[in-house]
Amino acid sequence: MxxxxxxxxxxxxxxxxxxxxxxxxxxxxxxxxxxxxxxxxxxxxxxxxxxxxxxxxxxxxxxxxxxxxxxxxxxxxxxxxxxxxxxxxxxxxxxxxxxxxxxxxxxxxxxxxxxxxxxxxxxxxxxxxxxxxxxGQIQETLTEMATQAVEKRVACALLRMVNQSGRKTAEGIEIAFPITRQNISEMTGTTLHTVSRLLSGWQKDGIVQSTRKHIVVTDPHQLVLLSGMQG
Amino acid sequence: MxxxxxxxxxxxxxxxxxxxxxxxxxxxxxxxxxxxxxxxxxxxxxxxxxxxxxxxxxxxxxxxxxxxxxxxxxxxxxxxxxxxxxxxxxxxxxxxxxxxxxxxxxxxxxxxxxxxxxxxxxxxxxxxxxxxxxxGQIQETLTEMATQAVEKRVACALLRMVNQSGRKTAEGIEIAFPITRQNISEMTGTTLHTVSRLLSGWQKDGIVQSTRKHIVVTDPHQLVLLSGMQG
DNA sequence: TCCGGAGTTTGTTTCAGAGCAAAGTTCGGC
DNA sequence: GCCGAACTTTGCTCTGAAACAAACTCCGGA
The missing domain is CATH 2.60.120.10 (Jelly Rolls)
Known part of the structure; x- marks a missing residue:
C-alpha cells in the first residue's frame, strides 16, 4: 500500500x-x-x-x-x-x-x-x-416517524440529505449520491410506490427534479413548508 | 441535607x-x-x-x-x-x-x-x-416504528417495559410504574383509542389485565408471539 | 443491437387505524 | 359523600397509504 x-x-x-x-x-x-x-x-x-x-x-x-x-x-x-x-x-x-x-x-x-x-x-x-x-438525529427521526404523515416524512428525509450532502447546480441543490425511491421508502417507513407518487407530484409543482437514482431539489423553500418543520 | x-x-x-x-x-x-x-x-x-x-x-x-x-x-x-x-x-x-x-x-x-x-x-x-x-434501543424502536403494524408495536412496547421494570405478582408480571393508554400511544405513535381497544382485546384473551394506569401481563409468551419478535 | 434486469410510473382496490363523538368509570379533594 | 377532572371504553365514519397489478424506461452487457 x-x-x-x-x-x-x-x-x-x-x-x-x-x-x-x-x-x-x-x-x-x-x-x-x-x-x-x-x-x-x-x-x-x-x-x-x-x-x-x-x-x-x-x-x-x-x-x-x-x-x-x-x-x-x-x-x-x-x-x-x-x-x-x-x-x-x-x-x-x-x-x-x-x-x-x-x-x-x-x-x-x-x-x-x-x-x-x-x-x-x-x-x-x-x-x-x-x-x-x-x-439526536435518530431521536429526531423517531419522533418524526411517530407523529408525521408520509408526505412530511419524505419531505424531511429529502431535506436532511440535501443538508448533509447537497451541492449547488444550475437547476437547484442536488443530492450527492445515488438514491432510489426504494431507498427513500426505507428511510421513511413507506413504500417505493408512495414515494414515486410524491416525487412525481412535486416534480409537477416544480419543487424537485428527479431522474433514475438521482434527485435535484429545485425549490428547497417549498419543501421546507411541506415538511412542516420549525427551523 | x-x-x-x-x-x-x-x-x-x-x-x-x-x-x-x-x-x-x-x-x-x-x-x-x-x-x-x-x-x-x-x-x-x-x-x-x-x-x-x-x-x-x-x-x-x-x-x-x-x-x-x-x-x-x-x-x-x-x-x-x-x-x-x-x-x-x-x-x-x-x-x-x-x-x-x-x-x-x-x-x-x-x-x-x-x-x-x-x-x-x-x-x-x-x-x-x-x-x-x-x-441501540432507539434504533430498534425506530426500525419497529418504520416496519411494524400498530398491534405489534404496542406488544413490543409492553414487553420492553416488562423486561425493564417487570415485577412478579400472583397474576403475572406487572409494570412497575403508572402508565396510561395515552402514554403507550406516545411510545408507539398511535392514539389512546387504538391502545385501549388492543388492551381490551388482550384482556378478553387473558393476555393482560389492566386497570387505570396499571398493567399486568398475565401471558407474556402470547405477547411475544403477537410482537412477532425473534428472541 | 438486442436483451434482461433494475428502477420507475400509474391505476385500482382494500382496509387498518385515525378522527370524531359520546358515555362510562375511577379517584382525589373539598 | 359529592364534584370534577383525569382516565377509559366503545361506536361510527372516513381516508391515507398499503397491497396488488401491470406497463414502461433506462442502462449495461453479451
Whole structure:
C-alpha cells in the first residue's frame, strides 16, 4: 500500500488539534480500502473488530428486521467516523453499513481505540460529539416517524440529505449520491410506490427534479413548508 | 441535607469498581432531590448544567414536536445515569425527562464530569456502555416504528417495559410504574383509542389485565408471539 | 443491437387505524 | 359523600397509504 498523506486527516475535526507527527503515526496504523457502490463495509451483528473513517463517498447505515424489511437509519458523509462500536463498549456492530456510492475509508483495529482516546485528546471529544449528534438525529427521526404523515416524512428525509450532502447546480441543490425511491421508502417507513407518487407530484409543482437514482431539489423553500418543520 | 450513605452507589455499575473513599467523595458533591410524579427533572433545549443518577422511581424521556405531539423515547429505571449530555459534548438537553412515578435522583454539576471520567476509570466505561445500549434501543424502536403494524408495536412496547421494570405478582408480571393508554400511544405513535381497544382485546384473551394506569401481563409468551419478535 | 434486469410510473382496490363523538368509570379533594 | 377532572371504553365514519397489478424506461452487457 502506498504511504498515505497527512493532509488526508489534518482538516478533519477528530484530528484537527493534532501535531503533524501524531497524524503521521495514526496514518501508519491505518488501512485504506475502496468499496464499490452497494458493498458492505461491515454487517450488523458481526464482531466489531475495527473502527472507520470515511474519506470519500457516502454510506447508508442500515438495519434489517427479522421479517426481512430494511430500514436506513442514517447516512455517513466524508470526514465522519463510523463503526465506532468500541466507543460504546459494544463487541458487535449494531447495524450494517453499505457504500451508497463508490467510497474510500480508513480503518484501524479496535485495540487502538483506547490508545487514540488516551494519547490524542481532541479525538475522544470529537468522537463523542459525533455520537451525540447522531443520537439526536435518530431521536429526531423517531419522533418524526411517530407523529408525521408520509408526505412530511419524505419531505424531511429529502431535506436532511440535501443538508448533509447537497451541492449547488444550475437547476437547484442536488443530492450527492445515488438514491432510489426504494431507498427513500426505507428511510421513511413507506413504500417505493408512495414515494414515486410524491416525487412525481412535486416534480409537477416544480419543487424537485428527479431522474433514475438521482434527485435535484429545485425549490428547497417549498419543501421546507411541506415538511412542516420549525427551523 | 443529611449525609448520603455509600451503599447507595456501591452496587451500581458506574461505581462498582470504586473504593469506598472514592464513593464518599463522589457523594459529597452530589445533590439529592425528590420528584413528584409528573414533575420534570430537566427540559429539552435547556442548558445542560447537571448530570443525574436515578436512585429510585421511574422516568420517561420525552420529546415534543413543533406541532405539540409528544412522544416517549425511552424509560429510565433506578441505577441508571441520565441527562448525560456532557458525555456527548452537548450544551443543551436533547429531551425532557419526567418522573413517571415519585422518584429520587442524585445530580452533579457538569463541571465534575471530566473529573469523574478522569479519576474513576470504571465510570467513563460504564457511562458509554449505557449510551451504547440506549442508542441501540432507539434504533430498534425506530426500525419497529418504520416496519411494524400498530398491534405489534404496542406488544413490543409492553414487553420492553416488562423486561425493564417487570415485577412478579400472583397474576403475572406487572409494570412497575403508572402508565396510561395515552402514554403507550406516545411510545408507539398511535392514539389512546387504538391502545385501549388492543388492551381490551388482550384482556378478553387473558393476555393482560389492566386497570387505570396499571398493567399486568398475565401471558407474556402470547405477547411475544403477537410482537412477532425473534428472541 | 438486442436483451434482461433494475428502477420507475400509474391505476385500482382494500382496509387498518385515525378522527370524531359520546358515555362510562375511577379517584382525589373539598 | 359529592364534584370534577383525569382516565377509559366503545361506536361510527372516513381516508391515507398499503397491497396488488401491470406497463414502461433506462442502462449495461453479451
Amino acid at each position: 502506498p504511504k498515505l498523506d497527512e493532509s488526508l486527516l489534518s482538516d478533519l475535526p477528530p484530528f484537527s488539534l493534532l501535531e503533524r507527527s501524531q497524524i503521521r503515526e495514526i496514518l501508519d496504523h491505518a488501512v485504506s480500502r475502496r468499496y464499490e457502490e452497494g458493498t458492505a463495509i461491515f454487517r450488523e451483528g458481526h464482531d466489531a473488530d475495527r473502527f472507520y473513517l470515511l474519506l470519500d463517498g457516502y454510506l447508508r447505515v442500515v438495519r434489517t428486521t427479522p421479517g426481512g424489511d430494511q430500514i436506513i437509519v442514517l447516512h455517513i458523509s466524508p470526514g465522519q467516523l463510523f463503526g465506532i462500536a468500541p466507543a460504546l463498549q459494544r463487541d458487535t456492530y449494531p447495524a450494517t453499513s453499505i457504500a451508497a456510492a463508490e467510497s474510500i475509508a480508513l480503518s484501524w483495529p479496535v485495540s487502538l481505540w483506547s490508545d487514540f482516546t488516551a494519547n490524542y485528546p481532541g479525538f475522544a471529544t470529537e468522537s463523542y460529539k459525533t455520537l451525540g449528534q447522531r443520537l | 443529611p449525609k448520603l450513605d455509600e451503599s447507595l452507589l456501591s452496587d451500581l455499575p458506574p461505581f462498582s469498581l470504586l473504593e469506598r473513599s472514592q464513593i464518599r467523595e463522589i457523594l459529597d458533591h452530589a445533590v439529592s432531590r425528590r420528584y413528584e410524579e409528573g414533575t420534570a427533572i430537566f427540559r429539552e433545549g435547556h442548558d445542560a448544567d447537571r448530570f443525574y443518577l436515578l436512585l429510585d422511581g421511574y422516568l420517561r424521556v420525552v420529546r415534543t414536536t413543533p406541532g405539540g405531539d409528544q412522544i416517549i423515547v425511552l424509560h429510565i429505571s433506578p441505577g441508571q445515569l441520565f441527562g448525560i449530555a456532557p458525555a456527548l459534548q452537548r450544551d443543551t438537553y436533547p429531551a425532557t425527562s419526567i418522573a413517571a412515578a415519585e422518584s429520587i435522583a442524585l445530580s452533579w454539576p457538569v463541571s465534575l464530569w471530566s473529573d469523574f471520567t478522569a479519576n474513576y476509570p470504571g465510570f467513563a466505561t460504564e457511562s458509554y456502555k449505557t449510551l451504547g445500549q440506549r442508542l
